[in-house]
Structure formats: structure tokens, C-alpha cells
Amino acid sequence: MESAGSEKRLQTLFHELKLADGRVAPEFVWVWNRAQISPGSPRGFKISLAVATALTVVALSSLAFWWKNWQPTQRSNQAVVSRPVTPDLTPAPRLATPDPALPGSAAPNVLVKFARRNVKVVARRHRELNTTNVATQEDVSISSWQSPTARLLQSPADNVLTSLPQLDRSLTNLKTFLPDTPQ
């Protein structure tokens, strides 16, 4: 009984509210005309355009960053392949391809493999650098090597031995080639 009474009371209040709203409602023609002359919604378009542009920029920059980091690793891998194989070399790392059979664990596996490969590649590059340095040092030492007995072959008359008399010159000129000869 009380519930029915309060429901009726609510209905009355809502009805009064409806009547009051009807009195303050703007005219339809006024709202309709305002809608017709309003310039649409360019703001929404601009926002969506800005969001799309921002997303594209982010995607492109991340792609560029990834490409920049990826290229040296690839080059070092190629260098490893072209280098003669030595027994102490570790085997070339396999590419991190996610196992399609394990969809849930694919992403972490790829990350772990990628990290391992990076560590291996860095170590290999260190080794390569060390090997190159040693080879360069050896080259320098060979080019400047001298026999320990080279000094014994040196004499004061080295000039005579290293020069040749010219046959179309006069005797006086020839004599000039002979050391200790009065001219």
C-alpha cells in the first residue's frame, strides 16, 4: 500500500517535471536551424588525424631504430660466415624463430634467444678485433726485420761495390771511381 502510494507520488513528481521541462524547452525550429548552420565537427576529424599521424611517426621511428640496431648484427653474422673456420670458434647462432607449436611462450623465447645471440655476437666481434690486431703487429715486425749477421757484411768500400764504372768516360774520370788513387 505504502509502495503504491510512493509510486504514485513518483509519477506525480515526474509528471510535474515533464510539464516544467515542456515550458522551458527551446523551440524545435531554433535548434534545428542552429544545427543546420553549425559547421559540422572538424575537431573530431582533426583529433583522429593527429592520432593517426602520431601513431605513424611512432611506428616509423621504432622501425628505423630497430633497423639501425639490427643491421650491424647481420653484418657481423655475415663476417663470421665468410671468415675461415677455426677450431676455437663457437658455432654460428641460429636465427630466433618462434616455435609455432607454443603460442604462449613464443614472445619470451624470441627475447631470450635474441639476448643470447647479442652476447655471442659481441664476444665474437671482440675476438675478431683481437685477431686483426695481432696480425697487423706481425706484419709490421716482418717488414722491419733484419738479419743479425747483416753488420758483418758491411765494409768501408761499400761504395765501390755498389757503383759501376762507365765505359764511355775518359781514364781520368774512370780513376775517380777508384778510391785512394791520386787524381
Add this chain to the structure above:
Amino acid sequence: MNQKQMDIPELQAALEKLHVASFGWALSCCRRDRAEAEEVLQTVYLKILEGKARYRGECQLKTWLFAVIRKTAITEQRKRLLRILRLTAASNPAPERNPFVAEPAAAFERSEAQKQFQSALRRLPARQREALHLVFYEDLSLREAADVMGVSIGSVRQHYERGKKHLRESLNREELDYGISWQRKETPDAVS
């Protein structure tokens, strides 16, 4: 009107008939803010004119229109909130508008009973307020209210019942604070 697509002049005539009810519904969706309700209604008409909101005759025009108004009001409220946040970050916050002061024409709303009723309505959760408005104010069935709100009929029934209970409790509490009780008003003999 049902199962029929309309061209713009036809739709305009139908919208004119529903205009007052649409404005009341927009007011309810905008927590009785008249300026905001007008803006929402204008945006809805603009959507209809631009073809962004198209009536395909799949349901009653009133149900469709009310659903569009509800969605637009939610979107506008979000935008307004963002604008307020931006303004608050930039400068001092704008003082909150009092709808009773902002509507000088509505002298009726200054009556205590309506003030209490509207303040109790505002305190209700949005879904409950919407369900009550559609049933009591617009005389829609629960099925039609469910279509407008985009929820199941069971859900609307629940919102409707809870809303009624909360509104009743809230009004009772406020009137007790004010020194009047419904029971005492309705049954004056019971008061000694």
C-alpha cells in the same frame, strides 16, 4: 513509422513532434543542465542532417532517437570533462553552474519538493536515473527502455527497481531533514 526509412523533411516533421520529449530526455542525460542538453540536442540534429545517425526503421523512431541522444550526451560529457581538465590545468577552475540559478524561467523548479526530487534524481546512478526517466517520464515499457539504453530487459528491470528504492529512500531522508514526512503528509490523521 516503424519498419520504414525516412527522408529528411519527413524526419524533420517527426522530430518536431518528439522535440519536447527529446529535450526532457537530453536534460536527464545531462543531469538537468539546460545549456548542455540544448547542445546535445543540436548535435543530434546535426548528426541526423549529416547522415552520421541514420534511422533505418528497425525500431520505433522515438526509441532510436533516444538512443542517439543518450550516446551523444555521453560523448559530449567526455569531451566536456576533457575541456574542464585542460582548463583546470591552464588556469583556475570555472565555478560549477547551479542549474536552479541558471534557469531563471523555471520558477517552478524553485519549489522545495521539486528541488528535493531533482537533487535526489541527480544523486542516483546514471543507469537507474535513466530507467526511471524512461518509464515514469516517457511512459515507455521496460522493453523499450532496454532498447534505448542498449541493455537487456532484465538489467533494466533491476535498474528500475533499485532506482525506485533509492529515490524513495532519498526523498524520505530529505523530507525528514526538512521536517516533513510523506507518511505524515499523506496520512495527516496519524500525526498526533
